[in-house]
Amino acid sequence: RELERELHGAIAAGGLSLLFQPLFRPDGDLVCFEALLRWTHMVHGAISPAEFIPLAESSELIVPIGAWVLQTACQEAVAWPCDQRVAVNISAVQLLSEDFVTTVSQALSTTGLAPERLELEVTESVLIENTDQTLTVLSALRALGLRLVLDDFGTGYSSLSYLHRFRFDKLKLDRSFVQRLDTDEDARTIVRAMISMSKDLGLEVTAEGVETPAQLAALRELGCDELQGFLLGRPMPKSRIRMLIMRHH
Numbered sequence: 568r569e570l571e572r573e574l575h576g577a578i579a580a581g582g583l584s585l586l587f588q589p590l591f592r593p594d595g596d597l598v599c600f601e602a603l604l605r606w607t608h609m610v611h612g613a614i615s616p617a618e619f620i621p622l623a624e625s626s627e628l629i630v631p632i633g634a635w636v637l638q639t640a641c642q643e644a645v646a647w648p649c650d651q652r653v654a655v656n657i658s659a660v661q662l663l664s665e666d667f668v669t670t671v672s673q674a675l676s677t678t679g680l681a682p683e684r685l686e687l688e689v690t691e692s693v694l695i696e697n698t699d700q701t702l703t704v705l706s707a708l709r710a711l712g713l714r715l716v717l718d719d720f721g722t723g724y725s726s727l728s729y730l731h732r733f734r735f736d737k738l739k740l741d742r743s744f745v746q747r748l749d750t751d752e753d754a755r756t757i758v759r760a761m762i763s764m765s766k767d768l769g770l771e772v773t774a775e776g777v778e779t780p781a782q783l784a785a786l787r788e789l790g791c792d793e794l795q796g797f798l799l800g801r802p803m804p805k806s807r808i809r810m811l812i813m814r815h816h
């Protein structure tokens with residue numbers, strides 16, 4: 568396919584870039600940035616990862632692309648004036664690909680980023696696919712000293728049994744729950760239960776997709792550890808990060 572060939576070319580030609588979205592603690596501390604991949608096509612302009620990540624996964628291009636994302640995100644984070652963490656999204660194909668642990672380890676060692684400043688975000692779908700191998704890989708990653716995050720939590724199946732089996736440092740409540748906080752009484756009960764359960768399991772909780780002051784107030788009151796969303800900060804180019812960090816310092 569044409570688009571697939573062009574995506575391959577984009578890795579070398581500089582068509583890929585990263586945006587960074589800030590995560591805050593409820594008291595306003597700026598603690599992390601999530602790296603979000605963008606592809607600017609010479610003719611079609613910006614193409615969403617929602618479109619090209621599936622394409623990259625089916626063609627295994629996600630492996631070199633993912634390696635580029637890891638390397639670039641770590642390199643950026645090392646240059647920040649403070650020690651915010653950087654979060655990188657990892658797809659299932661990438662996690663289960665050969666040498667993934669080596670790729671991560673090399674990104675850390677070549678950039679000099681402290682492992683505890685790197686968070687890897689995986690979705691529940693990863694955990695359904697191939698549990699024995701997944702368990703081995705996640706343990707090896709954990710042994711590197713980085714942090715494991717379960718992304719889009721609550722959208723998959725049997726979430727509770729996965730939490731019991733795999734050891735994560737943090738959950739990200741899917742933004743569908745956060746959105747419903749404004750309009751749906753039950754959503755508040757559900758989010759409260761999810762946060763309480765996470766705390767009992769020793770996990771931190773991030774809420775993503777915070778878009779309104781009412782959602783922010785509710786999540787603060789419910790005891791969320793970290794908050795992320797358009798209300799607090801949009802994904803931004805690296806050139807704007809230093810300024811944001813200085814303002815919050």
Ligand code: G
Pocket residue numbers: 602603604615616617620636656657658
């Ligand atoms: O940034 P945006 O909302 O357009 O992202 C859309 C989807 O693409 C999200 O599910 C996000 O997790 C995913 N995504 C963004 N960047 C990356 C990346 O570097 N690797 C992978 N695997 N997924 C990404």
Ligand code: G
Pocket residue numbers: 588603656718719742775776777778795796797798802
């Ligand atoms: O699947 P994942 O959680 O990694 O997706 C991250 C995506 O969510 C990014 O593409 C980012 O642009 C998007 N995002 C971040 N904050 C918000 C928000 O407040 N509202 C909405 N609708 N999307 C958001």
Ligand code: MN
Pocket residue numbers: 601656688718
């Ligand atoms: Mn994510």
Ligand code: NA
Pocket residue numbers: 718719720739741775
């Ligand atoms: Na998410």
